[in-house]
Amino acid sequence: MTHVSIDINGTQVERDIDPRVLLVHFLRDDLGLTGTHWGCDTTNCGTCTVQLDGRPVKSCTVLAVMADGHSVRTVEGLETGGRLDPIQQGFMEEHGLQCGFCTPGMLMTGRALLDENPHPSDGEIREAISGQICRCTGYATIVRAIQWAADHPAAAEKEEATA
Amino acid sequence: MQISAPFDYARATSVDDAIALLDRFGEESRLIAGGHSLLPMMKLRLARPEALIDINELGELDYIREEGDELRIGAMTRHYELIDSPVLQRRFPIFGDAGRVIADPLVRNRGTIGGSLCQADPGEDLTAVCIVLDAVTVLRGPSGERTLTMTEFHRGPYETAAAHNEILIEVRIPIRPRSGSAYEKVERRVGDYAVAASGASVSLAEDGTIAEIGIGLAAVGLDERPAEAEAVLRGHAPDEDRIAEAARRTAAATDPIDDLRGTAEYKRHLAEELTKRVITRAIARAKGQER
Numbered sequence: 001m002t003h004v005s006i007d008i009n010g011t012q013v014e015r016d017i018d019p020r021v022l023l024v025h026f027l028r029d030d031l032g033l034t035g036t037h038w039g040c041d042t043t044n045c046g047t048c049t050v051q052l053d054g055r056p057v058k059s060c061t062v063l064a065v066m067a068d069g070h071s072v073r074t075v076e077g078l079e080t081g082g083r084l085d086p087i088q089q090g091f092m093e094e095h096g097l098q099c100g101f102c103t104p105g106m107l108m109t110g111r112a113l114l115d116e117n118p119h120p121s122d123g124e125i126r127e128a129i130s131g132q133i134c135r136c137t138g139y140a141t142i143v144r145a146i147q148w149a150a151d152h153p154a155a156a157e158k159e160e161a162t163a
Numbered sequence: 164m165q166i167s168a169p170f171d172y173a174r175a176t177s178v179d180d181a182i183a184l185l186d187r188f189g190e191e192s193r194l195i196a197g198g199h200s201l202l203p204m205m206k207l208r209l210a211r212p213e214a215l216i217d218i219n220e221l222g223e224l225d226y227i228r229e230e231g232d233e234l235r236i237g238a239m240t241r242h243y244e245l246i247d248s249p250v251l252q253r254r255f256p257i258f259g260d261a262g263r264v265i266a267d268p269l270v271r272n273r274g275t276i277g278g279s280l281c282q283a284d285p286g287e288d289l290t291a292v293c294i295v296l297d298a299v300t301v302l303r304g305p306s307g308e309r310t311l312t313m314t315e316f317h318r319g320p321y322e323t324a325a326a327h328n329e330i331l332i333e334v335r336i337p338i339r340p341r342s343g344s345a346y347e348k349v350e351r352r353v354g355d356y357a358v359a360a361s362g363a364s365v366s367l368a369e370d371g372t373i374a375e376i377g378i379g380l381a382a383v384g385l386d387e388r389p390a391e392a393e394a395v396l397r398g399h400a401p402d403e404d405r406i407a408e409a410a411r412r413t414a415a416a417t418d419p420i421d422d423l424r425g426t427a428e429y430k431r432h433l434a435e436e437l438t439k440r441v442i443t444r445a446i447a448r449a450k451g452q453e454r
Binding site: 002018019020022025041042043044046049052055056057058061062063065066068069109127128130131132 | 164165166167168169170171172174195198199202203205206215217219220243266267268269270272273353354
């Protein structure tokens with residue numbers, strides 16, 4: 001067993017784990033953070049995408065021990081104080097999902113993209129999500145959802161102010 | 164659920180610590196960098212190392228810098244850094260070309276140049292890039308450092324000259340005046356390994372003739388530079404006929420296999436066409452006519 005200390009969505013988590021446990025299973029099975037989905041298990045589909053030190057990575061291809069001393073952000077870390085992140089709201093507004101299986105990965109990549117490039121072109125969005133598979137939407141509404149979030153960076157705050 | 168066989172895990176705190184750990188854990192231990200080749204193989208139990216030595220914390224191997232007439236890239240430089248680097252965009256645009264067709268952006272956030280070269284997958288792109296650029300690899304082991312040309316380092320599919328207790332620490336690339344480089348790949352879908360890929364680098368003499376040229380391919384059974392093809396252009400003014408002849412000779416030097424990515428005949432066709440394109444683009448970039 002190896003001791004790890006990982007910042008998960010702003011909370012320091014300490015555990016003793018088997019080194020062969022993948023980050024996706026550590027999040028889901030050890031921590032109960034089942035928002036991160038476990039899909040193809042072969043680095044293809046991207047639904048397991050989380051942010052590792054702010055960069056999106058496929059958590060089926062990262063050992064949990066490799067995250068020791070680093071920060072991981074999952075889909076559960078997007079909303080703050082009961083308010084959705086604009087990226088989440090964008091997926092609602094523009095119907096960026098149907099079955100929802102790919103959505104947590106798409107949200108984490110979309111959030112990371114906007115953090116680095118607040119006004120991406122449609123082409124830049126398509127490039128950013130090119131490592132992730134959606135079988136429902138044909139991607140068009142996902143691109144629109146991320147553009148919606150780019151256009152409404154303070155959407156959640158505004159909604160609260162008018163509420 | 165794909166779960167690897169059990170292994171011991173140790174995190175290296177320096178290059179010398181990594182070498183000491185390799186010696187301590189013995190022949191069945193492996194270094195792990197980005198892990199995007201090794202972990203999938205371990206999950207399928209195609210690889211069963213008894214110990215993994217994690218070198219991801221070695222920030223000392225994460226750099227791209229010019230030193231004199233050389234460009235030096237640390238082995239832990241990740242693929243996205245190769246694409247984003249202003250100095251590589253200016254000096255060696257082939258890295259941007261190749262980087263953007265390696266897997267997908269998420270994989271490129273983890274994968275490293277050192278990991279790619281050491282994995283030596285036959286469909287992998289950066290080995291061809293480094294061959295094209297006359298790169299030299301720097302290996303460090305218990306008894307010090309040694310430098311190997313890419314031809315000496317890269318022995319073939321999945322095989323390099325690195326000993327068990329050696330670590331690839333750096334890639335050095337000669338900087339030449341009036342140079343340009345390019346890479347192009349055909350893949351079945353975004354993020355896949357190459358059906359075929361070709362890269363080229365040229366340096367022009369002051370009179371506009373080709374002073375130096377390097378050609379390298381991926382996924383078509385050619386691990387060395389096609390000397391006969393390069394000879395067609397070296398020392399000559401680049402014209403369409405010579406470029407076409409060099410591309411023909413390059414394709415003739417390949418030895419592709421029929422597989423699920425395409426027939427050997429198709430891959431040879433791609434090798435010729437892609438080589439023609441990358442030589443043409445490398446020359447245009449050397450002349451400053453294209454980014």
